[in-house]
Amino acid sequence: MHEFQLPSMTCGHCAARVNRALKQADPACAVEVDMAQRRVVVKSHEDRAVLAEALADAGYAPA
Structure with a gap:
């Protein structure tokens, strides 16, 4: 299990992009x-x- 802090994830659209990138x-x-x-x-x-x-490539670099 991996946990990431994503300061730039601010809305549902962001969450969907994060999910898609990880998948x-x-x-x-x-x-x-x-x-x-x-x-x-x-x-x-x-x-x-x-x-x-994958997160960074999607624009959501982990902190």
């Missing part, structure tokens, strides 16, 4: 978004660096 990196992952905390928890067997890169 492209690992189609089998489970994503939980906490908009209030600007946090995402990802249950994935993929390496953390791969997921962080």
Whole structure:
């Protein structure tokens, strides 16, 4: 399980883009978004660096 703080995730559209980016990196992952905390928890067997890169490529670089 990986947890990321995403300061630039500010709305539902952002959350959808984050979810889509993570699913492209690992189609089998489970994503939980906490908009209030600007946090995402990802249950994935993929390496953390791969997921962080997918988020950054989508415009939501982890803090």
